Amino acid sequence: MAESGSRATGDVLTQRLGYLLKHVQARLAEESARALEPFGVSGRELAVLAVLGEDRPISQLEGAGKLGVDRTTMVALVDRLERDGLVERRRSELDRRKNVVALTERGEDLLRRAEDARRRMEREFLAPLGGAEAEWFLRALRLLLADDSR
């Protein structure tokens, strides 16, 4: 979505959880794109970097699992990051079917700086809620995601 221009929303819409969630998400995506533009990565790519740089090196499939993306999607994401010199694939020595994906020095550096920018952006985005309630909001989102009744 990039068509979140009009704010002339009638009540039938601002009553709908689906509408609200979708448009708040679109709005954040805009802000995120703006904030990350200087770093040349998208929010998704930054999330991939964050997962890959978390602690021990992991395989593409493991990363895909954490991110909740398909393994074919993961190929394209890692392709892009590798082309930009932010990560490196190497064949696992324990299981040569697997790619272990590690951050390069450039990747580590960009991760740190871009994560700072992202955190600032998110804080600003949530500012209308006030500090304590921003925390509450994040907790609520985590709760809704964790509820595995599916």
Place this chain on the structure above:
Amino acid sequence: MAESGSRATGDVLTQRLGYLLKHVQARLAEESARALEPFGVSGRELAVLAVLGEDRPISQLEGAGKLGVDRTTMVALVDRLERDGLVERRRSELDRRKNVVALTERGEDLLRRAEDARRRMEREFLAPLGGAEAEWFLRALRLLLADDSR
């Protein structure tokens, strides 16, 4: 998104507003699809019906504006609803460039029944938060959307 399968999320992800928002939204979209399946409309189509059925009849462009979609997107949405006999286009007599889109009797009926189902689904989706906090959550979303600092 339809790849919200894995719940094995590390902390780098559940800390991210973007990730949370995107995945909560995807999760709701799944539930919405399930709840609306008997009615043969998507959540978006139901939202279009709701906007068109709000009070006075409005034009396609006006509806598009309220929904926050492009006018070319609106064409396809109304096409689909018209094919299903839920709405009717007629040329405006005041300005013959405009299509006035009105709900058919079938459309009105479906709107009522599907909206009931949607409301039930949303209430259930927010149940993990508890009643008062669910209301608070919706208010927070409205606040974030209303903040027009862009």
Place this chain on the structure above:
DNA sequence: TATTGTTATACTCTATAACTATA
């Protein structure tokens, strides 16, 4: 000249199926 609806087209994101190599 500008606006509304429309069509054609293209781009992004994502999934499915099939292939290769390893296990």
Place this chain on the structure above:
DNA sequence: TATAGTTATAGAGTATAACAATA
């Protein structure tokens, strides 16, 4: 036989450009 990565491909969803009718 099954798994990890890859490629090709197709399906949503959406936007841009150009056109026709009308203002």
